[in-house]
Amino acid sequence: MSSGIAPVAQARPQIGLLLSTVFLAYLGQMALNPIIAPLAREVGLAEWQVGVTISAAAVMVVVTSQFWGRRSQAWGRKTVLMIALGAAVVSMTGFAVAAASGMSGVLAGGALFALFVLLRGVGFGSAIAAIPPTAQAYIADVTHDEETRTRGMAGVGAVQGVAMVGGAVVGGALAGFGLLVPLAVVPMLLALAFVLVAVRLRREERHELVADPARVSPLDPRVWPYLLAGFGMFTALGFMQVLIGFVVQDRLGLTAEATGLATGGSLLAAGIGMVVAQAVVVPRSGWSPPALLRIGTAVALAGFALLVLDAGLWPLIAATLLIGLGLGIAMPGYTAGPTLLVDRDEQGGLAGLIGATNGLTFVITPTASTALYGLWPPLPIIVGAAVMAVVFLFTLLHPRFRGGG
Numbered sequence: 001m002s003s004g005i006a007p008v009a010q011a012r013p014q015i016g017l018l019l020s021t022v023f024l025a026y027l028g029q030m031a032l033n034p035i036i037a038p039l040a041r042e043v044g045l046a047e048w049q050v051g052v053t054i055s056a057a058a059v060m061v062v063v064t065s066q067f068w069g070r071r072s073q074a075w076g077r078k079t080v081l082m083i084a085l086g087a088a089v090v091s092m093t094g095f096a097v098a099a100a101s102g103m104s105g106v107l108a109g110g111a112l113f114a115l116f117v118l119l120r121g122v123g124f125g126s127a128i129a130a131i132p133p134t135a136q137a138y139i140a141d142v143t144h145d146e147e148t149r150t151r152g153m154a155g156v157g158a159v160q161g162v163a164m165v166g167g168a169v170v171g172g173a174l175a176g177f178g179l180l181v182p183l184a185v186v187p188m189l190l191a192l193a194f195v196l197v198a199v200r201l202r203r204e205e206r207h208e209l210v211a212d213p214a215r216v217s218p219l220d221p222r223v224w225p226y227l228l229a230g231f232g233m234f235t236a237l238g239f240m241q242v243l244i245g246f247v248v249q250d251r252l253g254l255t256a257e258a259t260g261l262a263t264g265g266s267l268l269a270a271g272i273g274m275v276v277a278q279a280v281v282v283p284r285s286g287w288s289p290p291a292l293l294r295i296g297t298a299v300a301l302a303g304f305a306l307l308v309l310d311a312g313l314w315p316l317i318a319a320t321l322l323i324g325l326g327l328g329i330a331m332p333g334y335t336a337g338p339t340l341l342v343d344r345d346e347q348g349g350l351a352g353l354i355g356a357t358n359g360l361t362f363v364i365t366p367t368a369s370t371a372l373y374g375l376w377p378p379l380p381i382i383v384g385a386a387v388m389a390v391v392f393l394f395t396l397l398h399p400r401f402r403g404g405g
Contacts, residue, residue, distance in 0.1 A: 013142035015152055017200055018135045021081060023159040024193035025088065025131045028186040029124075030167020035175050035182055042179060043102030049113050051366055056121025061129040061359030069133035069352025070213040073345070076204040077138050078197060084130035085194040089187050091123030096183040103179070129359065132156060133351035140339040140347040149339060150292070151283045154332035158278035161328065165271035168264060216342065216349035218357075223338040223350060225400040227357050229293055230334040232391035234358050236304065237327055238365030239384035241267070243373055244320065250377060251310050262313060269317045270324030277328025289337030290401035296330025297392040304385035308378060 040050045072080045098115040101107040107115070139152035174182040218227055244266050249259040282292065303322030306315055335354055342350050372380040395401045 014201060015139060015142065015155065017196070018077070018138055019155050019159045021085075021193050021197055021201075022131055022135050022156055023163050024189050024196070025085065025128060026160050026163035027167050027170065028088075028092070028189035028193075029128060030164050031171035031174070031182050031186055031189070032167075034168060034171040035179050038175075039099060039179050039183075043099060043112060044108055045102075045113060045116070049116070053113075053116045053121045055363055055366065056117050057125030057128070058359050058362040060122055060125030062356045062363060064126050064129045065133050065355030065359060066215070066349055066352030068130035069137055069348040069350070069355065070215065071348070072130070072134040072137050072351075073141075073210040073213040073348035076209055077134050078201045078203045080130055080134050081197045081201065082194065084127045084134075085190055085197060088124055088127035088190045089194060091119050091127060092190060093187045095119040095124070096180070096187060099183055100180055129355060132160075132358075133348065133355045136335060136339075136351040136354065137348040140351065141344065146288065146336070146340055147286060150289060150332050150336040153336040153339075154278040154282040156335070157328065157331045158275055161271050161274035161278060161324075165268060165275065168267065168271075172264070210345045210348070212345075213348045214343070214346045216346050216353050218353060220342075222341040223353070225394075225398050226289075226334055226338045227353065229297075229391050229395055230331075230354065231357050231361060232387050232394070233297065233300070233327055233330055233334065234361035235365060236300070236384040236388045236391070237323070238361050239369045239380050239387075240270075240304075240307065240320065240323060242366050242369045243380055246373060247307075247377070247381070248313075248316065251316070252313060266317050266320045269321040273321045273324030273326075274328035277325050278332060281325075281329055282332050287333075289333035289340070290395065292333030293330050293337070293395040293401060294392070296326045296328070296333065297388060297395055298326070299329060300326025301385065301388045301392050302326070304381065304388050308381050308385055310378075 036050055036054075037047075040047065068080060068084065095116070098107060098112060098119060102112045135156050136153060139156070140149065143149040143152050170185075171182045174185055216223060218224060245259060245263040248254065248262045248266060252259075252262065254262060277296070285292075287295065300323050303319045303324075303326055306322065307319035309315065338350055338354075339347060369380045369384075372383060
């Protein structure tokens with residue numbers, strides 16, 4: 001078993017700078033979420049067309065994540081991030097222009113839909129896919145023990161959680177000034193991240209690069225148990241995220257406006273739970289990656305069990321809080337654990353494989369969860385709880401986790 005420990009870096013690690021880049025990129029992405037539905041209706045697109053656009057982005061994450069992770073070791077983190085963020089700025093500027101053209105009636109129908117898929121789906125999806133693998137591969141490269149590496153990986157999850165909460169607030173607040181305002185702000189946030197990387201991030205020396213980064217197979221016995229656990233966790237999370245608005249409205253019998261408020265509160269609770277877990281619990285606990293997986297999935301399972309019950313608004317919010325807290329504890333175990341088992345030249349490929357696994361769940365869950373909800377509303381929540389239970393038992397019983405990771 002390889003230690004996966006990299007040589008000591010010559011200069012002080014810039015983990016904080018990488019985390020700031022992740023935050024700005026995801027803040028831009030999340031700021032769009034509150035306006036996607038009203039924007040689609042404003043420009044005359046059907047709900048399924050928005051779904052295809054989002055699924056296209058998820059597919060591109062799956063397809064390109066390992067490429068970006070490996071290139072970050074071969075070309076350098078700075079080069080990859082500048083390429084990706086530059087492409088993201090161009091894509092989202094084009095998306096804003098296309099949306100404005102749709103709102104003004106200049107573009108409509110199939111042409112507008114094609115631009116949405118090309119710019120927000122393929123273009124932005126390919127670009128954003130580079131950010132987490134590059135940050136994770138960098139952290140794996142500059143941390144030299146389990147505790148430090150786990151804290152670093154938890155930092156990536158924490159800033160994504162903060163971005164999820166902040167994006168909902170920023171996007172919703174800016175939408176009050178018109179839908180075009182958040183559309184214009186998103187490329188600015190991405191451009192700010194680009195400038196931050198261009199000005200502040202050091203370029204690696206030639207000896208710090210890996211000329212031919214190794215490709216990591218998803219069937220590699222060192223990593224597949226972690227990938228399977230992560231896939232199950234993100235699948236269960238996807239079921240909850242996609243359906244929570246329907247669950248809130250149907251259970252509580254709320255108006256559309258009240259549903260938006262209650263749904264926002266539920267997702268905010270999940271985001272707060274995730275941030276508390278990754279910014280406070282994980283760094284102070286000292287738990288190993290397998291322990292984080294076991295404890296986190298047990299807490300998330302309790303949240304799903306509570307969510308199955310139709311007990312009113314506050315138990316529903318408590319359930320989403322527990323789900324966010326549990327997954328926030330488990331995710332650093334999932335991302336840090338396998339990095340301790342592979343060699344340095346495999347870290348980029350592994351980080352990309354983790355990104356692809358996460359993206360794959362968001363290709364599957366929107367269709368699967370809504371189809372199950374149409375059959376019987378409690379069914380997808382029950383399925384999500386069952387998936388989380390299987391993941392918990394898997395982390396409890398599989399030798400990879402029982403052996404300490």
